[in-house]
Every structure is written in C-alpha cells, then in structure tokens.
Amino acid sequence: MADGHPVVVIGAGPAGLAAAAELVARDLQVLVLEKGDRAGEAVSEWGHVRLFSMWRDLVAPAAEKLLSGTGWQRPDDGGYPTGREWAQSYLAPLAEALGDRVRFGSRVTGVSRLGRDRIVDAERAEQPFTLRVLTHEGEERLLARAVVDASGTWGSPNPVGGDGLPALGETAAAGRISYRIPDLSEEETRIRYAGRTTAVVGSGHSALTALVSLAALAQESPGTKALWVLRRGEVGDAFGGGADDQLAARGALGQRARAAVEAGDVEVVTGFRTAEVRSADGRLVLVGEDGRELEPVDEVVALTGFRPDLSPLSEVRLGLDPALQAPVELAPLIDPNQHSCGTVYPHGAAELSHPEEGFFLAGMKSYGRAPTFLALTGYEQVRSIAAHLAGDHESAARVELTLPETGVCGGAGLFDDPTATKADAVGSCDPSEAAEKPATGQGDCCSGPAQQVELVELGERDRVS
Structure with a gap:
C-alpha cells in the first residue's frame, strides 16, 4: 500500500x-x-x-x-x-x-x-x-x-541546570541567557558583552569558540571578562588535541583558548554544577548544587549541548x-x-x-x-x-568512512567526575574494540578520537557538534 x-x-x-x-x-x-x-x-x-x-x-x-x-x-x-x-x-x-x-x-x-x-x-x-x-x-x-x-x-539546546532540567530561576532569567555562540561582529551584540562579565557554561568546542571571541573583545574593551564554568573536576582534555588533532583548525581553536586562559583573559571554575540562577542587583549569580555561589555576572552563555x-x-x-x-x-x-x-x-x-x-x-x-x-x-x-x-x-x-582523529583520548563522562583521574580516562578506552574492527581506518582506540565537532546543524551539535 x-x-x-x-x-x-x-x-x-x-x-x-x-x-x-x-x-x-x-x-x-x-x-x-x-x-x-x-x-x-x-x-x-x-x-x-x-x-x-x-x-x-x-x-x-x-x-x-x-x-x-x-x-x-x-x-x-x-x-x-x-x-x-x-x-x-x-x-x-x-x-x-x-x-x-x-x-x-x-x-x-x-x-x-x-x-x-x-x-x-x-x-x-x-x-x-x-x-x-x-x-x-x-x-x-x-x-x-x-x-x-x-x-x-x-x-533543543540543553539548559544550564546540571541535572538536565532548567536550573531554578533559569527560565525567569532567559533575557540574560543565550544558548548560542554570540556573534560579536554585530554591533548590538558587542554592546551586550563589551565591558561586562559573562559566564560561559560548557566544555565543548562551542564554548571554546565563545571564550576566544570574548577574550579578543577584552583586548579592545577594558572591563570585559569571561568566566568559564565547567562541570568536570578539571579542565582535562577540554582544550582538545592541539597539534595532534587531524583537523588543524579544530586543534588551533583549543590552543587559542588555552592561551586566553593562561593570559588571564578567561577565569576557570571547575567542578560546578548549576542548581540555581539567582538575580542580584540587576546581575545574575550561578549557584551550584553544593551551595557554592559564583561572582555576579551580567550575561550567561550556555553551550551545554543539544x-x-x-x-x-x-x-x-x-x-x-x-x-x-x-x-x-x-x-x-x-x-x-x-x-x-x-x-x-x-x-x-x-x-x-x-x-x-x-x-x-x-x-x-x-x-x-x-x-x-x-x-x-x-x-x-x-x-x-x-x-x-x-x-x-x-x-x-558496505559502509566505509575514515574520520579525522582529535588527538585526545578519554570518555567524556569521566571528566565530569571530580574524582576521576587522567589514568581513569585513558583506561576508559578499550583497545580490544579497535582490534575487533580493524577495517575502519581509524587507528587504535587510544591513539585519538575519531569523532569531531562541527558547528553544523547537522542538525546539527557542538559544533562545531
């Protein structure tokens, strides 16, 4: 029929x-x-x-x-x-x-x-x-x-809330929260972030892109500050594989983000899972599940996936x-x-x-x-x-495809665990899996990831996902 x-x-x-x-x-x-x-x-x-x-x-x-x-x-x-x-x-x-x-x-x-x-x-x-x-x-x-x-x-972007639900107060603060990478080439958007403090929540390449842009804005507009809020216990592989990344532009992005952090243009907060977005004197305060409160910010950019x-x-x-x-x-x-x-x-x-x-x-x-x-x-x-x-x-x-490796190795979920070690992350890759599927052309499991993020709609994820 x-x-x-x-x-x-x-x-x-x-x-x-x-x-x-x-x-x-x-x-x-x-x-x-x-x-x-x-x-x-x-x-x-x-x-x-x-x-x-x-x-x-x-x-x-x-x-x-x-x-x-x-x-x-x-x-x-x-x-x-x-x-x-x-x-x-x-x-x-x-x-x-x-x-x-x-x-x-x-x-x-x-x-x-x-x-x-x-x-x-x-x-x-x-x-x-x-x-x-x-x-x-x-x-x-x-x-x-x-x-x-x-x-x-x-x-369908993910919320700021660390439990997958919108944090308390997140919906009410929607006017100060963006779930997209800001386009700082637009004058109206530049005004929104210039000379102000922005919390960027997320650990993927979208977050790195936003941080690099805000760091560049800080060089032009004094008082501009970026706060990088990570759920994981340490930065870990968030900067990517650098020179080992088979996608040169992706590796370069991570290196620029690392340089911005090392230069002091970006302040890093780790092990923070947002439970509440609280308004305070015209600004926003992120409150963690452990009760910790971050410094007040003017804007929040939530890049936590889709x-x-x-x-x-x-x-x-x-x-x-x-x-x-x-x-x-x-x-x-x-x-x-x-x-x-x-x-x-x-x-x-x-x-x-x-x-x-x-x-x-x-x-x-x-x-x-x-x-x-x-x-x-x-x-x-x-x-x-x-x-x-x-x-x-x-x-x-007959599916044949070879994807470029990122130059990092580890189950991303492990980095969300503040108690996880680098050894734990490396151990999360099972080399036997690669041995079982030798025809993929992607190398062994821990030689580097074959996934990539690409800001495509691809519906498309972290972009760049």
Missing part, C-alpha cells in the same frame, strides 16, 4: 538535502519538508562561526553530481567556510537543484502509520506513513513509503538507547561516557533502523544527546539509507 508514495525527508539541512540527492540518484521519489523558509535554516543561525572541516569534506558526493548539471562551481577544497558561506554556496544551490522536491515553511508536527496508532500490530508494516504538516496555509496530511528524520537538534525533539514521533515505534536517545545499535559506538577516542565506527542503515520499518533518524538527530558529529558521518549515513530503501542491501551494508 505504501508503493507510489515518496520517501519523506524531514529537514533541509546538510544531512537532509544529501539524503534527497542520494534518493534522486537512485530514481526514488522524494519530498523534503523544511519548517524554515530557506535551506540550511539552522546553519544560517550560526552563520558567523567558521567550520573545522574544509570544503573538501562538506559537499556530499551525490549532491555534487546533482549540482554538476546546473553550472554550480565547487568552492576550493582547501577553504574553511563559515556557516553562512556553507549555506549560501552549497545548501541553497542544492535545494534549488532539487526543485519542487523541497517544500519550505512545512513543519512536521506528527508522524504515524495510516490508520494505526503505535499500539496496533495488525497490517502495520503494510500501511504508509502519515505525516501531519503545518504550513502557512494550514494543516495537511501527507503519506510516505518511508521517513528519514534529519531535522537535527539545533532547536538534545533531540522527539515529540512529533510519539506514535512511531522507536528503538532508542535510554541514556543517549540515539538508535540502540548506534548508541554504544558514540556514548560519550565511554568513547571520545577513535571508536565511532562507520555505520549506516543497519545501525540507524528502528522497530518501525522504513523509519530512520539521520544526521545530528541520530546521535541523540551525544555531543559530536561530522558532516561526513551524515553523508555516509544517508547514502546507506538510500541504498537500503532502493533494495541495494549490499551497498547499504
């Missing part, structure tokens, strides 16, 4: 548009639904941030083939685009090449099986998917033979890891409590599947709450998914 309906892709970001290009290459009918009014809407929102990846790794192979017939000129492979450049020079032309296969202003509010809620087994697999879509004209229902949700996590919005999928039978909210087969490969050092093996349709046949999470959303993701990973995911949907199971299973 599902025959004749398109594969619906949710999200016109890097992974979603790459999925559409892969499906078109296999002569499968596809429809992309994007809630925003342009391709790469989320990417454009962090358009001022420069990616760690070069253009070489930011153009999906199937997308390039599609674009080649339009007169599109591929950017220089060695360049590092900003999010804005990535969206304008690649994502927008790709959406245009896909034509009416992409619909903007179409927010998916629900996914289910036609005539079946999630508890009904009878003839379930034979029914097409049904999607409720909210457009500028109203609500409509669309049918699909399969669904690829590549809507990312950008719209989480998937699963509310539109309440009627879909998902198989998710209870901790990460990632597909159960993928979760062990990306669990930040265990892996940040070269153990994210190539994966595709098999690891991304769910009990609901024909439904897939792809791109950053497939990683759930895991903090790192690469465009390359998303492109390989959707290539495998498209092959699976086309019935080419051999190609779907």
Whole structure:
C-alpha cells in the first residue's frame, strides 16, 4: 500500500538535502519538508562561526553530481567556510537543484502509520506513513513509503541546570541567557558583552569558540571578562588535541583558548554544577548544587549541548538507547561516557533502523544527546539509507568512512567526575574494540578520537557538534 508514495525527508539541512540527492540518484521519489523558509535554516543561525572541516569534506558526493548539471562551481577544497558561506554556496544551490522536491515553511508536527496508532500490530508494516504538516496555509496530511528524520537538534539546546532540567530561576532569567555562540561582529551584540562579565557554561568546542571571541573583545574593551564554568573536576582534555588533532583548525581553536586562559583573559571554575540562577542587583549569580555561589555576572552563555525533539514521533515505534536517545545499535559506538577516542565506527542503515520499518533518524538527530558529529558521518549515513530503501542491501551494508582523529583520548563522562583521574580516562578506552574492527581506518582506540565537532546543524551539535 505504501508503493507510489515518496520517501519523506524531514529537514533541509546538510544531512537532509544529501539524503534527497542520494534518493534522486537512485530514481526514488522524494519530498523534503523544511519548517524554515530557506535551506540550511539552522546553519544560517550560526552563520558567523567558521567550520573545522574544509570544503573538501562538506559537499556530499551525490549532491555534487546533482549540482554538476546546473553550472554550480565547487568552492576550493582547501577553504574553511563559515556557516553562512556553507549555506549560501552549497545548501541553497542544492535545494534549488532539487526543485519542487523541497517544500519550505512545512513543519512536521506528527508522524504515524495510516490508520494505526503505535499500539496496533495488525497490517502495520503494510500501511504508509502519515505525516501531519503545518504550513502557512494550514494543516495537511501527507503519506510516505518511508521517513528519514534529519531535522537535527539545533532547536533543543540543553539548559544550564546540571541535572538536565532548567536550573531554578533559569527560565525567569532567559533575557540574560543565550544558548548560542554570540556573534560579536554585530554591533548590538558587542554592546551586550563589551565591558561586562559573562559566564560561559560548557566544555565543548562551542564554548571554546565563545571564550576566544570574548577574550579578543577584552583586548579592545577594558572591563570585559569571561568566566568559564565547567562541570568536570578539571579542565582535562577540554582544550582538545592541539597539534595532534587531524583537523588543524579544530586543534588551533583549543590552543587559542588555552592561551586566553593562561593570559588571564578567561577565569576557570571547575567542578560546578548549576542548581540555581539567582538575580542580584540587576546581575545574575550561578549557584551550584553544593551551595557554592559564583561572582555576579551580567550575561550567561550556555553551550551545554543539544538534545533531540522527539515529540512529533510519539506514535512511531522507536528503538532508542535510554541514556543517549540515539538508535540502540548506534548508541554504544558514540556514548560519550565511554568513547571520545577513535571508536565511532562507520555505520549506516543497519545501525540507524528502528522497530518501525522504513523509519530512520539521520544526521545530528541520530546521535541523540551525544555531543559530536561530522558532516561526513551524515553523508555516509544517508547514502546507506538510500541504498537500503532502493533494495541495494549490499551497498547499504558496505559502509566505509575514515574520520579525522582529535588527538585526545578519554570518555567524556569521566571528566565530569571530580574524582576521576587522567589514568581513569585513558583506561576508559578499550583497545580490544579497535582490534575487533580493524577495517575502519581509524587507528587504535587510544591513539585519538575519531569523532569531531562541527558547528553544523547537522542538525546539527557542538559544533562545531
């Protein structure tokens, strides 16, 4: 019964548009639904941030083939685009090449099986998917033979609260809290942070980017101060692998952040889990779970990661890891409590599947709450998914991908434990895992992580995630 309906892709970001290009290459009918009014809407929102990846790794192979017939000129492979450049020079032309296969202003509010809620087994697999879509004209229902949700996590940032819930007073202080990297090239934003004290909460590359920007602002505007608030007991590997990072721009970012700390432009607070955001004389005070109070600040920049919005999928039978909210087969490969050092093996349709046949999470959303993701990973995911949907199971299973190592090693979750030692972190990598999967091209477990963060929508995480 599902025959004749398109594969619906949710999200016109890097992974979603790459999925559409892969499906078109296999002569499968596809429809992309994007809630925003342009391709790469989320990417454009962090358009001022420069990616760690070069253009070489930011153009999906199937997308390039599609674009080649339009007169599109591929950017220089060695360049590092900003999010804005990535969206304008690649994502927008790709959406245009896909034509009416992409619909903007179409927010998916629900996914289910036609005539079946999630508890009904009878003839379930034979029914097409049904999607409720909210457009500028109203609500409509669309049918699909399969669904690829590549809507990312950008719209669901984690709160300041150390327990995953908004800290007491966090919602009330929303006007002074930003969950995005400030664009200090905008005059209005510069005024907001210049000559003031800002607490940056988070340990990922987004936090490092914000700290480096604030440190530079401090050189121009006396009185500007940055307070780096870490939940982990020590800075540990937060600066990254430096010269050992196989992505030079990512390693350089960590080195600049380290220099800012050593120069005194950034003050570091470790072992602090925020329980309350308290207003005091027009400023904000972060209060820890242990009762400790930090000095008053004028602004808070919360860069604590993202989480998937699963509310539109309440009627879909998902198989998710209870901790990460990632597909159960993928979760062990990306669990930040265990892996940040070269153990994210190539994966595709098999690891991304769910009990609901024909439904897939792809791109950053497939990683759930895991903090790192690469465009390359998303492109390989959707290539495998498209092959699976086309019935080419051999190609779907042949997943080959080598990711650049970060030059650091340790389960990120261990660094949140104030009692954990460096030896504990190194010990969290199981070299036997690498030995069991020698064909990944990623080296042994503790030679350095294969994950990366890239400020992509990828829905896309810590960016840069």
